[in-house]
Amino acid sequence: MKAAALLFIISVHLVSGGSHSLHYFYTGVTRGINFPEFTDVGLVDGQQFLYYDSNIRQAIPKVDWIKNNEGPDYWTSETQISQGIEAVFKANLVTAMQRFNQSGGIHTFQQMYGCKWDDETGATDGYRQFGYDGADFISLDLKSTSYVAPVPQALITKQKWDGADAEYRKNYLTKECIDWLKKYVRYGKISLERKVPPQVSLLQTDSSSPVVCHATGFYPDKVMISWQKDGQDLHEDVDVGETLPNQDGTFQKRAELNTASDERKKNQFTCVVEHKSGDPIHMILTEEKIRTNSAGNNLLIIVAGLVVAALVLIAVVVVMVVKRRSGYKKANQSDAGSNSSGAAAQPLHA
Incomplete structure (x- = not known):
C-alpha cells in the first residue's frame, strides 16, 4: 500500500502559534495486509490521547493527562462508540468500492475531522472530510454549510448529507468540539505546553x-x-x-x-x-x-x-471522530455533550 493512501491530507491541519487542535481520524482498510481493518485515533495539539483498532476492540488512553481525568465510564463509552463506527466504516468501504466498480484489491476509506481554537485571539475553525484510496472523496464546507463532492462517485452521498446533517455537523465542529478541546487543553496543560528542542x-x-x-x-x-x-x-x-x-x-x-x-x-x-x-x-x-x-x-x-x-500512526490515526453514538442515528442535542467524539458516523448510502 502506498504511504500516500494512508497520509491523505493530514499535514494541512497541523496547528501553529497560539492555536490548539482536536483531531480524530478513522481508517478502514480492506483485508490483505498486516494492518487492522479499522483504526480510530484522537489527537490534541498533535499528541495522541486515544486509540482503538479492530484487533484490540477497546478504546485506550495514550497519555497520562486523559487517563488521570477521565474514568471507566468514559472509556466504556468510547469503546462502544468505536465498535459501532467500525461496523459503519467497513460497510462504507464496501460501498465506496462499489461506487468505483472495484471488486478486489487493497483499498482505504478515511475520515478526518476536528476543530481549532486560538487561545490568544479566540478564533475557531473546523473541518470534516473523507478520502478514498488517498484522494479526496467528500468534505463539509462550513461557510456554505454544504458538502463538496470532487468526484462523481460522491454525489449520491452529497445529496443525502446536505441539509439537516450538514447543519448538525457544523454545529458540532464550531461549538461542542471547541468545548471539548478547551477541556482537554486544561487536562494536559503541562504536557501540551511543554517545549522540547530539536x-x-x-x-x-x-x-x-x-x-x-x-x-x-x-x-x-x-x-x-x-x-x-x-x-x-x-x-x-x-x-x-x-x-x-x-x-x-x-x-x-x-x-x-x-x-x-x-x-x-x-x-x-x-x-x-x-x-x-x-x-x-x-x-x-x-x-x-x-x-x-x-x-x-x-x-x-x-x-x-x-x-x-x-x-x-497517521494511518492508525486517519479518521476523525464525529460523535459516534450507538445505532448511528442523528444524536439528540441532549446526548451531544456526553462525548468528545462528535456527531455520529453515518453510512454513505449505497
Whole structure:
C-alpha cells in the first residue's frame, strides 16, 4: 500500500502559534495486509490521547493527562462508540468500492475531522472530510454549510448529507468540539505546553545523494528548516518535507539539499532550524558532520524506521471522530455533550 493512501491530507491541519487542535481520524482498510481493518485515533495539539483498532476492540488512553481525568465510564463509552463506527466504516468501504466498480484489491476509506481554537485571539475553525484510496472523496464546507463532492462517485452521498446533517455537523465542529478541546487543553496543560528542542543531524545515503538536514524529537510541531548558501537563504535545490509525528509524541522534519559535491566544497552551506524552544540552530555543512550508511552509521535506518512509524500512526490515526453514538442515528442535542467524539458516523448510502 502506498504511504500516500494512508497520509491523505493530514499535514494541512497541523496547528501553529497560539492555536490548539482536536483531531480524530478513522481508517478502514480492506483485508490483505498486516494492518487492522479499522483504526480510530484522537489527537490534541498533535499528541495522541486515544486509540482503538479492530484487533484490540477497546478504546485506550495514550497519555497520562486523559487517563488521570477521565474514568471507566468514559472509556466504556468510547469503546462502544468505536465498535459501532467500525461496523459503519467497513460497510462504507464496501460501498465506496462499489461506487468505483472495484471488486478486489487493497483499498482505504478515511475520515478526518476536528476543530481549532486560538487561545490568544479566540478564533475557531473546523473541518470534516473523507478520502478514498488517498484522494479526496467528500468534505463539509462550513461557510456554505454544504458538502463538496470532487468526484462523481460522491454525489449520491452529497445529496443525502446536505441539509439537516450538514447543519448538525457544523454545529458540532464550531461549538461542542471547541468545548471539548478547551477541556482537554486544561487536562494536559503541562504536557501540551511543554517545549522540547530539536535534535539536528546531517544525513546522506551516499556521496551522490542529497544531504538531508533532519530535525527530530521536538515539541510542539511548529518548526522551520531552511538552507543557506554563503549566508543567504537558498530556495532552489531545496526540498522541505512535511512535519511527521514520532511514536513518543514528539515530531520530526527534514529538508533536502540537492547540490553537487563540488559545489558544496566551493561554498558554505548551513542548515537553519528554528523552533520556539530556543534560539535558532545553525549547522554548517562539512563532510565530517555528515552521517552516512557508508560510514557504518545506522542513523539513517533509525530515521527510516521513525518515518514508517509516523506513517503507521497517521494511518492508525486517519479518521476523525464525529460523535459516534450507538445505532448511528442523528444524536439528540441532549446526548451531544456526553462525548468528545462528535456527531455520529453515518453510512454513505449505497
